[in-house]
Amino acid sequence: MTQDTSATITLKKPLKRGEQEIAKLKLRKPDTGSLRGCRLSMLLNSDVDSLVMLLPRITEPALTEHDISQMDVKDLVSCASEVVGFLTE
Template identity: 50%
Template structure:
């Protein structure tokens, strides 16, 4: 769950936290895996509405503060890491 720096206002609803689900093949349709892994903004604008809860609209993704977009995109990319890559990443952070 990511707490947004700038909450999204959708009518009377305020979205302050967004969860990201692991993308499946269906969520990736029409996207290039390399673009997603590089956190290409256009790819994230298409993918995040498919894997967020609550489901964000493309226009809401486009309006995100850059740190919020980076945080959500990083969560997506994290789903593609192998166990060994995760161990290496943790080792470099210590």
Template identity: 45%
Template sequence: MTDKATLSSSTSLRTVTLDVPLQIGDQTIDAVQVRKPASGELRGLTMMALSQLDYAALETLLPRITIPMLSKQDIARLDPADFMQLGGEVMDFLLPQAAKAASPTT
């Protein structure tokens, strides 16, 4: 889950700590930054697919907005819980402020 303390001063960049670190070559990735996508980065995708956390849609979008950049192969190797965390951040970025304000927080 996103550690709220690791949010950057701008809420357009968030850090997700992976439950299961990802090995990419000689590097072990234990956290991934996700930035808010610009409209152009949503090209070829539907908002419906993203809102349903569709695997193919997230597999296309995440390489465009993750630091370090996760490839489609890296995404395929993610633990399902980590994939859901990244998808949850994407969902949060796409919600309008009014919708966030209207939803109860837990």
């Protein structure tokens, strides 16, 4: 059985970063180092503060806290679903 180590999300509302528009995000499965300082139980409950801490470490392009604060709620929920999937599979 093979486990997915990454996922691609097409954002419903692309993020603007200056002239750049981010329409897709690649999330990689977090390793132990990426999870430093995060509470797994909070991530499993899709806690926003925990996601703000983790997402910059596992997204490509790397999101900033500002990017995440501007993200559409549906897109944040999509990211949270992928993170939970990575941690539970």
